[in-house]
Amino acid sequence: ISHVLVCNVTQRVSFWFVVTDPSKNHTLPAVEVQSAIRMNRNRINSAFFLNDQTLEFLKIPSTLAPPSDPSVPIWIIIFGVIFCIVIVAVMLLILSGIRQRRRMSKGPTEVDDSEDKCENTITIENGIPCDPLDTKGGHINDAFLTEDERLTPL
């Protein structure tokens, strides 16, 4: 550090400095020094274990690191996943609802068919047809006396 002169040292860790050119014996212009520092900012920072926030060069704004921009924004990926899940779930529910309704509309007609089949098949035992127990309609069982006969009408 033979060609760097430090002056105006204060209590706070701050100072002014100029860089001299020994061959031409004058100080280098500020613009050159500034562009040099700008190019080597990282090296100077790491030499002192500091960063742009803790080591400030007045009049040299630090070029900030650009934020990492992935080609596809992350939120679209997550959105796409959730969107597909919801659509699949909706489709499943609608289809199962349609299937249930089709089964229900087919159901009563199937039950009717089986009842008709029962009527057509007459049980035959020993060659004599037996009357199947007619569960569809209510039939009066003649074995029981009806109430009308018990009470003598006036």
Next chain:
Amino acid sequence: MEKARPLWANPLQFVFACISYAVGLGNVWRFPYLCQMYGGGLASVVVSFFLSTYYNIINAWAFWYLFHSFQDPLPWSVCPLNGNRTGYNEECETASSTQYFWYRKTLNIAPSIQDSGGVQWEQALCLILAWLVVYLCILRGTESTGKVVYFTALLPYCVLVIYLVRGLTLHGATNGLAYMFTPKLEQLANPKAWINAATQIFFSLGLGFGSLIAFASYNQPSTNCQKHAIIVSLVNSSTSIFASIVTFSIYGFKATFNYESCLNKVILLLTNSFDLEDGFLTASNLEQVKGYLASAFPSRYSEVLPQMKNCSLESELATAVQGTGLSFIVYTEAIKNMAASQLWSVLYFFMLLMLGIGSMLGNTAAILTPLTDSKLISSHLPKEAISGLVCLVNCAIGLVFTTEAGNYWFDIFNDYAATLPLLLIVLVEIIAVCYVFGLRRFESDLKAMTGRTLNWYWKAMWAGVSPLLIISLFVFYLSDYILTGTLQYQAWDASQGQLVTKDYPLYALAVIGLLVAASTMCIPLVALGTFIVRCLKRGDTAPMA
């Protein structure tokens, strides 16, 4: 064979549905709950329709933030860079990074309500997703809604408990709690505070929307509705207090953090200007040193003075942001400073989603129940198609709120679609049940259904206190509207980085008037209609008798 009316699988599902619907985005006060038997009127359906149109955009915003929470760093914690990468974006610098993310990245808000701009495709996508999720939940009616509400009612509580533990252990939480529990006596004397509290709980419990009636219509007739009424009200109010404790501890953390960073900025500025020793200035001796510097170097001090901000913990605690911005700006600002902020952000917005969807289920139930109950419509279309149509129509109308000026229209709907008509609807409901239908008949019906007599407290409330309270609220609101003259709204100014007040244009005022009139006029119109129909019928039957 006639299909039996679908029922809740067990009474717990009904209670959870009501809690999930009632515990929404904002609870404050208590109000007695009315147990109703007949279906909600046309006015309730109209209000519910308006509500469901604009409410789901909040869920869309919650989805947007939720999807953006999976990044490191969180997008609202850092400002984007400006053109030549030497500094941060100008708008972001003047406002804060969270405000910038909300107003610019999320809403892309226009400077005033007149510049409507185009539909933001990102927001539109999120809105469509939100409606798909709602459709998924209401697709099968109470069968599916009943299962979903277990989730939407309980999960927010789990998240709130986790947040309570985290919030109370944050640095500066005690400041927020102290602020919450010290009453500001001059505010308590202001009637406007009480009015706002009353309307807030009105809206919170969801009275007058027909949603609670719709939910209750799927109950067994013998359900003990008195007990449920008390449970839902108590749960709603205690949730409010619980959520306030969580919120204010987070506020305290945010306010303390901002206060300390403000102090640090002042310290840095002074250290730089006066070349003081590093570490010489601390928060404790700041005032002393400022006084010394002001006397020792007056000229340089007066140069620096305009750049020095006056840091005050009180003002940080008192920053109240308007409307929905509260949950999206203030909370995100607190979350970005916590450790493992992605996790907390995901949890928070997931909870917000659960709350919002729970409330949306109630709103759509209020619209769908009369539609599915009417023979005319349900004979032509299956249940799934009716729900799908309702969701589609609401989604299409909701796209208005995704435009650049959409947030201003949202505020219009939020402020005017629900306040006055709600009061009127509930007032009419109380008077109809107590005086037209007859409190004694209602009481005997209730006894026949539930087997329990009505407590005198309910009778006194319904017949006397509640109608008086509602009438006074109504009168106060009307007088407030009339006295303030032209209505105003808060518009975001990008150059200043803050909200400015502007007047509504004429067509916006017309929309406001239409909103309020549409729901309030329904009641007298329907009454007039039924009266005319009955008169005509009596005119037909009279000569036959």
